[in-house]
Amino acid sequence: MANKVDFTGVQWKSVEWTNLCLLYLRAHESKLARPILGDHVAAQDIERIDYDFPRMHRALHPDTNQFMVALRSAQFDAMIDVYLDRHPEALVLHLGCGLHSRGLRMARPDGGPWYDVDLPNVIALRRQLHSETERYRMVGSSVTDPRWVEELPVGGPVLIVAEGLLMYLTLDEVAALLHRLLDRFDSGELIADYLSPWGPRMSKIFTAGLIKWGTRDGAEVIRAEPRLKPVDSSPIMAGHERIPLSRQRLLYRLQYALPAVREYDRIYRYTFDNSPTTR
């Protein structure tokens, strides 16, 4: 086992703590006999981290909440796999990566470069767990800062992945980010989830307005960046039939039947192609 890392300084309810919670939930889910996501790298990471996990466990209700995280991440993983099977050479931009192990699990051994991007304090934490290689890079920057984009290679296909990120930006920031990225690459896909308009409303009450933007159906994104062609979309809770615990499976089924809950967080997939014949 690699060396232990000390995360005891991570403040309760900070951004870093939220990422540690998500990592913990993925690790917890990986221990099920029939996991949906099965993120064993997350489990290895948690084993290495020195933190008050018993306290976190009590706060998180992981037996129920592990599936919210696993269902969303498993859908992202499946879409990423499909794209990378077709374009193993693509550059991957994993935006708002947090402590997600995806780049370590999914990057193709001889494939294109994988960039994990998040705020500097989150990347600093991440660097304690994992190291860069020639193909695996970590960028500590706000995604809204144009400078990190200017350092990226130009052209080629790109896969842009933004799980649980874009709701923290304003629509103008989302549009500016997408313009910048789509100007830089020839073709690619964007996979991102958006919250419903309830996201920012609830955030004003519960999370000090951290969530800035929500959308009914993502139409604003297409209007802002018409080069994006929608392919498909699905609620993050799709696939709940696979939940291996009967009580939780029933709970998720009931929640899925309520439109406001089902539509609270939805994953969207788009393609774009800047080559002259397709414009």
Ligand SMILES: C[S@@+](CC[C@H](N)C(=O)[O-])C[C@H]1O[C@@H](n2cnc3c(N)ncnc32)[C@H](O)[C@@H]1O
């Ligand atoms: C809810 S977490 C999701 C993390 C990860 N995608 C996952 O699923 O575990 C949101 C992440 O977005 C990051 N984030 C928020 N605003 C950002 C910004 N402007 N630039 C880069 N990252 C940002 C946060 O630091 C955090 O890591």
